[in-house]
Amino acid sequence: MTGFARADGSGHGHVWTFEIKSVNGRNLDLRCRVAPGFDALEPVVKAVVPQRLRRGNVNVTLTVTRTGTGGELRINRPLLDRLIALGNELGGVAEKPRLDALLAVRGVVETIEDTDLGDAREAVEAAMAVTLNETLDRLTAARFAEGDRLVRVLTEHLDEIARLTEQASRCASLQPEAIRHKLRAQVAALLDAIPSLTEDRLAQEAALLITRADVREELDRLRAHIAAARDMLSKGGAIGRQLDFLCQEFNREANTLCSKSADVELTRTGLSLKAAIEQLREQAQNIE
Structure with missing residues (x-):
């Protein structure tokens, strides 16, 4: 049976969203994609979903965003070094690039999200599990309407x-x-x-x-x-x-x-x- 559901949650400086898509299938084919650093939620998804759904091709996605100051900035030195070397090679035919131009190149400056929640991780993962069940409730309601x-x-x-x-x-x-x-x-x-x-x-x-x-x-x-x-x-x-x-x-x-x-x-x-x-x-x- 087909259906789509989404639910949001937040806590401890993070905002998360569960999305579940379901299309027709003879058996239950479950696929799960979770945000980096939250791999512990994947076994939860694979345990909970079969208890609620019996058939269909089901895709579950968990996205997580950090609120507040954001993540740590990091320079991708290998990429920056390659760009500088390329600029030196072209020095005779082109003006050497300025530093601000190099830093504006996509991938040179990276944002590293801090997923280390410390003592709060267990509480956040429990709250995420609640959001997962809310999403399943909404999906089940949509599938019942189709039924x-x-x-x-x-x-x-x-x-x-x-x-x-x-x-x-x-x-x-x-x-x-x-x-x-x-x-x-x-x-x-x-x-x-x-x-x-x-x-x-x-x-x-x-x-x-x-x-x-x-x-x-x-x-x-x-x-x-x-x-x-x-x-x-x-x-x-x-x-x-x-x-x-x-x-x-x-x-x-x-x-x-x-x-x-x-x-x-x-x-x-x-x-x-x-x-x-x-x-x-x-x-x-x-x-x-």
Whole structure:
């Protein structure tokens, strides 16, 4: 499920921000990037996030800024020496650079942030953990809002599957008679071509074909799957994996129905059923 959340915190001369981005994914893929000097927060993130989220590609970012006087200034001597040497080499064709120009070159003057919090580090990291949970609360709220919208979409797909299942049931009720009618013509042709075949033998084969073409069990299982999916949606919770598996069972029954079909209309309904099931499966992969 998709979502974005952000929360800020501050204390002991530092301001920090947690940002969490989440996009759809079959499993939980967690990536974490924390500010330098605060690596101890990464194990906290990796422990807390899986307790709140089950699926999705999740990116967590912690940025920290020091307030007050800022960090210590430091001259990047290797870079400054290279610039001076280059200026000396070009001395014959260009004016030697002034010191203020050299110091203005990006990277010559560096700001070194002091991340040594001393005795306050434990308190700051605990406060950061609180901010992390606030961010997760906001992300969870956003994902719940999206989930409410997805429930309506999933319900519409289930309604379409239910409608097509009943349509297939009406077609299937005519299927045995269609098979018998077709077999009568085939039996007559066979008896004319091969007189040695007995009618009893042909009747047995016809009965076997009709039994194999019976799709009532598949239709009953489809109805059971529809009821199970509606029950999942009504209960809520982390049902994404269960619904994804149920979609595979939906598809299995629809495939069997199409393979057994001896009626053009039933086959068309079965194909429409497969399309509706695929739409349900695509949405099921978006929920936790």
